[in-house]
Amino acid sequence: MRRQYSIPERLGGFGVAVASAAAVWPAVTAGTGLGLPCPLRWATGIPCPGCGLTAAAVDLMHGRILASLGDNPAALGLAILTAVTVPLVVLRHLGLVALPAPWSARTRRRVEVAALVAATASWCFQLHRFGFV
Template sequence: MRRQYSIPERLGGFGVAVAGAATVWPAFSAGTGLGLPCPLRWSTGIPCPACGLTTAAVDLAHGRLLASLADNPAALALAILTVVTVPLIVLRQLGLVATPVPWSARARRRTQVAAIAAAAASWLFQLHRFGFV
């Protein structure tokens, strides 16, 4: 039977992938000239809640914490979650920590509300950063 991963573990795994991509992205981008434009900002001029995440992740991967925070603080939040959950995943794989218990409907709903609030806060941050608010 395949083990189910909790939402924080999945986000931590995503954070590992982001960290890996952020370390090689500058060389790839410089070598190919390709970038990752924001479709919303490209088409309307308005930044999306995720604007700056690629830049923030690259800054964070290269030790530029303040620059990363200025780009998008969500990258630091993902990095912290990754640092916390990766050891948890390893301990669970080794059988030293119990597998996660499925969340109740109430807990899932609270998490959805928190995610929506975080996205709204990120969007307000980006709107302010780009001079819209």
């Protein structure tokens, strides 16, 4: 039977994908001249909560932590979560750490609220960064 991954483990996997993309993205943009525009900002002029994540991830890959925080602080949180969950997933696959227990409905609800608060804070940060508030 195939094991289900927890939400933090899935976010850690996403973090690995982001780090991989951030490692090659500068070469892609330098070679092609293409950028990655924010669809909401492109269509409306208003930044989204995720604006700056690509630049922040590239900055983190180059060790520019303060620049990354200026682009989008959520990238650092994702990097920390990835650094914790990837080794944990490996240890679980080796059978050295127990599988995660399912979250209760109450815990899931708390995490949903925390994610909503984090997204709202990120959006406020982006609105301030781009001079909307």
